[in-house]
Amino acid sequence: VSKQQGTVYEHCIRALKHGYRLGSHGLPLMGWTKSNPWLAARGRLHSTLLSRLRARGAPFGADDGTIAPWVVIASLPFAPEIVIPTIRYFAQKDLGMTGKYGFKPSFNQSFVVENSATGWWITPYHFGIDQGPVVLMIENYRTGLLWNIMRRCPAVVTGLTRAGFKGGWLDSVAANNS
Amino acid sequence: MSMARHKGGLEEVRRLISEYTQSGRADAVLVQVQQQWDHYLNALQVITPDPGIDLMLNRWLVYQVLGCRVWARSAFYQSGGAYGFRDQLQDVMALVYSAPAEARAQIVRSAARQFEEGDVQHWWRPPSGIGVRTRITDDLYFLPLVVHHYVVTTGDRDVLNEVVPFIASPILTEEQEEISTYPQ
Numbered sequence: 001v002s003k004q005q006g007t008v009y010e011h012c013i014r015a016l017k018h019g020y021r022l023g024s025h026g027l028p029l030m031g032w033t034k035s036n037p038w039l040a041a042r043g044r045l046h047s048t049l050l051s052r053l054r055a056r057g058a059p060f061g062a063d064d065g066t067i068a069p070w071v072v073i074a075s076l077p078f079a080p081e082i083v084i085p086t087i088r089y090f091a092q093k094d095l096g097m098t099g100k101y102g103f104k105p106s107f108n109q110s111f112v113v114e115n116s117a118t119g120w121w122i123t124p125y126h127f128g129i130d131q132g133p134v135v136l137m138i139e140n141y142r143t144g145l146l147w148n149i150m151r152r153c154p155a156v157v158t159g160l161t162r163a164g165f166k167g168g169w170l171d172s173v174a175a176n177n178s
Numbered sequence: 179m180s181m182a183r184h185k186g187g188l189e190e191v192r193r194l195i196s197e198y199t200q201s202g203r204a205d206a207v208l209v210q211v212q213q214q215w216d217h218y219l220n221a222l223q224v225i226t227p228d229p230g231i232d233l234m235l236n237r238w239l240v241y242q243v244l245g246c247r248v249w250a251r252s253a254f255y256q257s258g259g260a261y262g263f264r265d266q267l268q269d270v271m272a273l274v275y276s277a278p279a280e281a282r283a284q285i286v287r288s289a290a291r292q293f294e295e296g297d298v299q300h301w302w303r304p305p306s307g308i309g310v311r312t313r314i315t316d317d318l319y320f321l322p323l324v325v326h327h328y329v330v331t332t333g334d335r336d337v338l339n340e341v342v343p344f345i346a347s348p349i350l351t352e353e354q355e356e357i358s359t360y361p362q
Contacts (some may be wrong), residue, residue, distance in 0.1 A: 002346040002362060004294050009338040011289040012322040018296025019318030 069095060069103040074133035077141040094118050105130040218244060221276035243272045248280055260303040263288055263317040267324045274331040281328050282337055288321060289342040293361070295349060300356075311347055312356040 006014070069090050076083045091097050094117055096104045104122050111121040139145050150156050157173050186193075198204055224235045246253045247269040251261060267288055270281040291299040291309070298317050302309030329335055345361035 002294050002344040004346075005341055005343040007338060008285060008289050008325060008340045008342060011292050011342060011344075012325055014296040015292065015298065015318040015321045019315045 066106050066108040068106045068130070070105050070130045070134050073103075074137045076137050077144075080141065095122065101126045101131065102134065215241065218276045240272065240276055243269050244277055244280065248273070248284065258303070260301040260309070261287070261291075262301045263291060263298045264300075264320045267320045271324055271327050274328055278328070278332045278334070281324075282332075282334065285321075285325055285328060285337060286340055286342055289340075290345070292321075292344055293349075294344045294346055299345070299361070306360060307345070308358065308360050310356050310358050311350060311361075313350065 069087075072083055072086050072090075090103060093107075095107060096102065105125070105127050107118075107120070107122040109120045112119065113121050116122075136146050140147050151169055151173055157170065160170055198207065219237050219240055222236070222240075224232060226232055226235075242253070248266060251259050251266070266284055270284040273281050288298070291302050291307075293299075293311065296318070297311065298321075299309035300312045300314050300317055325337070329337065347359045347361040348357070350357060
């Protein structure tokens, strides 16, 4: 045990002081995100909110150059003309596409890693939570299966309608039900 | 076996066996156990239009939190018997009405896993105290959050003055995401 001790109140204060450190943009530093950008792996990433905007070109410096292949694939039904060539590009990199879990969830070519197969940083992890969108959105692109199942779910239709959403598929489903 | 190692050795095991193999003893203890669970599970009763929801809220979930999460530290994919700093603090938030002493004990137990610098072991394993030092920050917000929830619910302000030691261990280097240590 350390020589130091303190009241539970003092422990709380010390936890808050350590946890609530502001980065260069005046936002709290967060230690982790679902996509494990390089900066997050080193405890220097800003809030989760900004890390979710880390797509290339995001303003205010949230972009540390990390790319998440699964995020790109999750956009497949919306912009196949952009996403498919990007997946082909990923396929040429050593990103584990044919491995057990498919593409590694994030990499960053601007951070050099000596003596590695690629020469730059790839996350050492796979995240199950990142795999879901890949499978679901590929199937949505192929057949729309998941979207169609959701549209048949009365709770989803009722909820969206009560929340004030209208138009698109929602109108045709609502018309059929009434 | 673990009982033999931690509490009084083989003698204690023999005593337990002879005590609970006596005729009728097991039935009597089962009644005690049921009464103890009723004490915890009847403390707070939620009534909704759905009896199924009532059963979940009033019996099953509280039983799971206390028996599985807090006492056994074994639930879902976390079967290793470690305490999670954030996880069990979050769990005891559900126990402030029915088992406030358990919530208080978890607050003190967690505070004792804080490093001098203010960060904490993301998880640790009793009795050795081995655990991980990480860069995860949400753990740190759970201590004040749960202390506040416990104090305003129970009125037990004395917990704030409970003196608890810190732990000491090398800090993470620039290259390290986490390290596993036995802190001092």
